[in-house]
Structures are given as C-alpha cells and as structure tokens.
Amino acid sequence: SALAWVKTKKSTSGPGAGLYRGGTNINDxxxxxxxxxxxxxxxxxxxxxxxxxxxxxxYGDASYRQEADSLAKVIMEKLWNKAENRFDQGLDDHAKxxxxxxxxxxxxxxxxxxxxxxxxxxxxxxxxxxxxxxxxYTPYLTGTYTPTVWxxxxxxxxxxxxxxxxxxEVAASAQRTxxxxxxxxxxxxxxxxxxxxxxxxxYSVASTAWYLLATAxxxxxWSECRTDKKPDEKKQP
Numbered sequence: 001s002a003l004a005w006v007k008t009k010k011s012t013s014g015p016g017a018g019l020y021r022g023g024t025n026i027n028d029x030x031x032x033x034x035x036x037x038x039x040x041x042x043x044x045x046x047x048x049x050x051x052x053x054x055x056x057x058x059y060g061d062a063s064y065r066q067e068a069d070s071l072a073k074v075i076m077e078k079l080w081n082k083a084e085n086r087f088d089q090g091l092d093d094h095a096k097x098x099x100x101x102x103x104x105x106x107x108x109x110x111x112x113x114x115x116x117x118x119x120x121x122x123x124x125x126x127x128x129x130x131x132x133x134x135x136x137y138t139p140y141l142t143g144t145y146t147p148t149v150w151x152x153x154x155x156x157x158x159x160x161x162x163x164x165x166x167x168x169e170v171a172a173s174a175q176r177t178x179x180x181x182x183x184x185x186x187x188x189x190x191x192x193x194x195x196x197x198x199x200x201x202x203y204s205v206a207s208t209a210w211y212l213l214a215t216a217x218x219x220x221x222w223s224e225c226r227t228d229k230k231p232d233e234k235k236q237p
Contacts, residue, residue: 003051003055003064006020006048006051009021009022009023011040015078015091015092016040016078016091017074018070018071018073018074018078019040019045019071019074019075019078019079019091020040020044020045020048020071021036021037021038021039021040022037022038022039022040022041022044023036023037024036024037025037039090039091039093040078040079040090040091041089041090042075042079042087042088042089042090042100042104043089043097043099043100043103045071045074045075045079046075046087046100046103046104046106046107047103048071049068049071049072049075049107049110049111050107050110050222050224052064052065052067052068052071053065053068053110053224054224056068057224072111075107076113078091079091080116081094085116085119085120085123086100086101086104086119086120086123087100087101087104087120088100094142095140095142095143096126096140096141096142097139097140098124098127098137098138098139098140098150098153098156098157099139099153099156101120101121101123101124101127102120102121102124102137102153102156102157102159102160103156103160103222104120105117105118105120105121105124105160105163105164106159106160106163106222107222108120109163109164109225110163110222110224110225117164118164121157121160121161121164124137124157124160126141127139127141127153129147129148129149130149131147131148131149131191131192132149132179132180132191132192133179133180134149134176134177134178134179134180134191135149135176135177136149136150136151136153136154136157136173136176136177137149137150137153137154137157138150139153139194139197139199140197144196144197145194145196145197146192146193146194146195146196146197146199147192148190148191148192148193148194148199149177149180149190149191149192150189150190150199151177151180151187151188151189151190151204151207151210151211152189152204152206152207152210154173154177155174155177155207155210155211155213155214155215156210156214157173158170158173158174158210158211158214158215159210159213159214159218159221159222161173162214162218163218163222170214170215170218174211174214174215177211182203184203185208186203186204186205186207186208187203187204187207187208187211188200188201188202188203188204188207189201189202189203189204189206189207
C-alpha cells in the first residue's frame with residue numbers, strides 16, 4: 001500500500017532518525033538511474049503527520065495515531081528553529097520558505113501548539129510582497145530567487161488564517177489578489193517569472209485550486225485536530 005511504501009522512507013538512525021526522507025529521484029545524466037533523496041523536508045514531514053492522523057481516523061488503526069504522535073515529537077525537536085521561532089526548510093537546512101511557516105502554523109494548531117502556531121503564522125508577514133497590483137507572499141527569503149507574488153503559496157497563507165480562526169484576514173488576503181485574476185477565473189502561478197525555481201506566470205491550476213480550497217472549502221484539507229480546543233478560540237494572530 002501507499003502507506004507501507006511511505007514507512008520505508010523513515011530514517012531509523014543518524015541525525016534524521018524519526019523523520020521521513022523525500023523518496024527517490026531520477027538522475028538525468030546517469031541513464032535515468034534512481035537515487036534516494038536523503039533530505040528531510042519540514043513540509044514533507046508535517047504533511048505526513050496529517051496523513052497518519054487521518055489514516056488513524058479512517059482505518060481505526062491505533063498504530064497510525066502512534067506514528068503521528070511520534071512524528072510530531074520529532075518534528076518539534078529537530079525542525080523547529082528555536083532561535084528564530086519558525087520552522088527551518090528541513091533538517092540542517094535553515095532556509096526561509098513560506099510554506100514551512102504557513103503550513104507549519106496549520107500543523108502546530110492541529111497538535112495544540114497554539115503559541116507557536118501564532119508566531120509561525122505571524123512570521124509569514126516577512127514574505128509579504130506587492131507586484132502587478134496584487135498583494136501576497138513571495139516563496140523564499142533566502143537562496144536564489146526572484147521577488148514575486150506566489151499565488152499558490154499566498155492562498156496557503158489564506159488557509160492558515162482559516163485554521164487560525166481569523167476570517168477577516170481570510171477575506172482580505174483573497175481580495176488583495178483579485179487584480180491578478182484572469183477573465184477566465186484563473187490566477188497565474190506567480191506575477192514575475194522565477195526561472196531559478198521554475199516558476200511561471202502562466203495561468204495555474206495549483207494557484208486557482210488553492211484559492212477555491214481556502215475560500216470555499218477550507219475543511220476539505222488539513223482539518224485534522226488532536227486537541228479539545230479549537231484554534232479560533234485563540235484568534236490568531
């Protein structure tokens with residue numbers, strides 16, 4: 001099964017013990033030979049927490065919940081940057097990526113880490129960007145990148161505000177992107193092409209789908225929550 005394959009990517013020793021690796025890739029210059037991705041991504045691991053938590057609910061299998069518990073603990077121990085109060089991009093990778101703060105705040109709310117969730121969501125303000133009449137968020141603050149409004153990621157922040165219970169900011173963050181919505185109803189992937197990160201300004205299914213998820217179907221994704229209190233009781237941020 002898919003879950004069984006995922007489990008084979010869990011590191012059992014070394015600095016990444018308890019975290020999951022990225023899977024496999026293909027080396028284009030070596031006869032398409034597959035190789036193991038050794039990197040432990042924050043995004044992949046927080047996503048997997050939701051997978052295991054949902055699997056425990058769907059299948060009624062306590063082992064999945066135990067794995068979710070274990071993974072949450074390791075994520076907080078190894079991927080949370082205590083000095084800067086944010087998630088790193090990955091294990092021993094201190095790059096600043098938008099998704100690790102926006103999606104990270106969703107994960108933190110889900111496990112009841114409300115104070116850290118608030119700080120993580122607030123950190124996304126560092127990525128705020130205005131381009132082509134629209135306001136949103138740029139994907140990176142480190143490395144090689146072109147400052148641009150990244151709509152898929154911007155609507156990921158919108159979803160994080162949904163989970164945080166801040167409906168006013170949900171509406172406002174969506175409205176600030178409307179100047180870039182095409183007559184066909186779609187949003188581009190980014191406002192300004194970022195060749196280094198293969199980001200195009202063509203109309204994008206990913207951007208448009210994330211708009212629909214965040215504004216019309218917020219409970220359709222990452223609605224898992226392990227705590228008795230709801231995040232909207234602590235209106236964030």
